[in-house]
Amino acid sequence: MVADLRRCVGCQTCTVACKESNATPPGVQWRRVFDIEAGEYPDVRRVFVPTGCQHCDDPPCLEVCPSTATGKRADGIVTIDYELCIGCAYCIMACPYEARYKVDDERFAFGDDATPNERKRADPRMLGVVTKCTFCVDIVDAGLAQGLVPGRDMAATPACVQSCISGALRFGDLEDPRSGIAQLLAENQWFRMHEAEGTGPGFYYLWDKAPPL
DSSP: OEEETTTOOOOOHHHHHHHHHHTOOTTOOSSEEEEEEEEETTEEEEEEEEESOOOOSSOHHHHHOTTSOEEEOTTSOEEEOTTTOOOOOHHHHHOTTOOOEEOOSOOOTTTTSOOHHHHHHOOGGGSSSEEOOOOOHHHHHHHHHTTOOBTTBGGGSOHHHHHOTTSOEEOOOTTOTTSHHHHHHHHEEEEETTGGGSOOOSOEEEEEEOOOO
């Protein structure tokens, strides 16, 4: 996934789309947008930084998981098997991105009474276990099964990217040089969050055009 920091307007639409698509309870935000002040007075500006699970090449959450619930797919997406998760929360402590959540009891937007939609979409499998962003693997896999291309076809692309009103979020196959995100990384300067940790994040942040050769 790529986030173009020059385009993000901090609207939080991706956060809302993620919650709607995944029915996460109050207090759980798999996709967040940080509002950061950058620069020094009087040249100060606001920067909006979308964040969440970074789907690392070498995820520290996977190394500490005693039940093998955390896994990594061949396409790089880091997953959690709720049937195997024992809720020990070791992965929460190991993640340098604060991208994992654990909820033990049912939570609803308006107190103890669930709305009809909340009750309909409540998933008891997600209580007492750790949850996080999955890059909408259900949407990606359903699209692939129809011969669609994630990142190019919206029906095979994560909900946050589908909803981004400014086009700041992009998704695709980095190993395909013809993909949109591969071209974006080739044409722009970018960084990855906490890259010095050696995790190899799969979430790239664009901030300026690449200098001429």
